[in-house]
Amino acid sequence: MAKIINVVKGTHDILPQEVEQWHILEKNALEIFSRYGYKEIRTPIFEVTELFARGVGDTTDIVNKEMYTFEKSERSLTLRPENTAGVVRSYIENGMSRLSPPVKLWYKGPMFRYERPQKGRQRQFHQVGVEMFGVKEPAADAEVILMAVDYLKSLGLDDLEVEINSLGCPKCREEFKNNLKAVLKPEFDNLCEDCQKRYEKNPLRLLDCKVESCKAIFEKPEIQKVIQSDFICEECADHFAKLKSYLDTMQVKYTVNKLLVRGLDYYNRTVFEIKSNNLGSQNAVCGGGRYDSLVKNLGGEDTPAVGWAMGMERLNALLPVPELKKLNGYIVSNSPVEALELAQKLRKEGYRIEFDLSNKKFTKQLEKASKVADYALILGEDEIKAGKVSVKNLATSEQKTVSIEELRSIL
């Protein structure tokens, strides 16, 4: 036998028995998001590399070490690692800033990140996400979070934890970063290797380090004082307070997590995650926030925006696997022409029908019918002569001979 070819590491097949789950995710997305006025958009799977470098941020891990990048005709192209940058590109390119705001878009599809696979993390994975453009008020943040919760509820997931935080605007965040670096400077040599890198690259990320020795350092009172301080400016604080009050009135349960930072550069003010306790260490099903400067950074007009993305594999991991639908009927017959005619007639009316294509023995056909269908439609010589069909309920073993018209009231 020839050598077998396997799936690429970190990718996997979505097999027929699990595909119904995906249909549910997609159907509910379309249904729920359209209630909030969202329209679906589909952007290409690959884009010019520069889009992600400028969009996602070239200090991020995603851009630095996780992109599938290739050259074609002297252009550097990249398989999308996320879809916000692509949607923003399309928004700008298609002149959507001329549309009356807010512009609300949703998407679903595969994303690609070159990471070490583990539970809840593949190299090709799927996200469903939403982006809203043109509203700077906190009501937009609240609506977007509310919709995420609504969508999760529609899937039967209502025991998830919503965490929110505010990163402030570039101005006040810069101040906070400087304060944090200043107070940590004496401890720099005691930080773990990763934290020393973070100290330079992205000081906000220092806060959720899991190394015990670092945690201990962060517990020190003078450092806690900086971490716990409400560093954000008055405007940002007001935005955050309003968001919280909206969520309160809508009875969305949340916790404020001051350590919630998120790894993409484009976020400002509101960030949030929705987590599950049943997913292992990759426990976020949803992540998002506000990104008011991204559109401008990618060459568009200054446009505020909020959005989030959910990992569809992670959602599926929390959902039960639905049973595959059985056939309505399986035709048992040794007369292929008559069987085919009956099958086509019923299929045209919307029934799920199969019959034996290889003319096996009667008992074998019936055995097959009992496995795959609710009813066996027996079409033997007697039935054909009489212009009828014998219908057997395979669960109850009840059988009667009826005309094709009567058959419809049974199936």
Add this chain to the structure above:
RNA sequence: GCGCCUGUCGUCAAGCGGUUAAGACCUCGGAUUGUGGUUCCGAUAUGCAUGGGUUCGAAUCCCAUCAGGCGCCCCA
């Protein structure tokens, strides 16, 4: 990129240096030439991820490679 664990039929597995490589499920055939789901018989790995090595002898021990799992980092 780093750390720990694991690779025996389509699936779940037993085996722990000398076996004919158990068993179960699935699949296929038969008992059963118009009545299934129960039952009973039978078939299906010259092969143990791949390549080396140790040994009289390797699925079993060692090394490398590949793949998978989990964790770190990061993220959905």
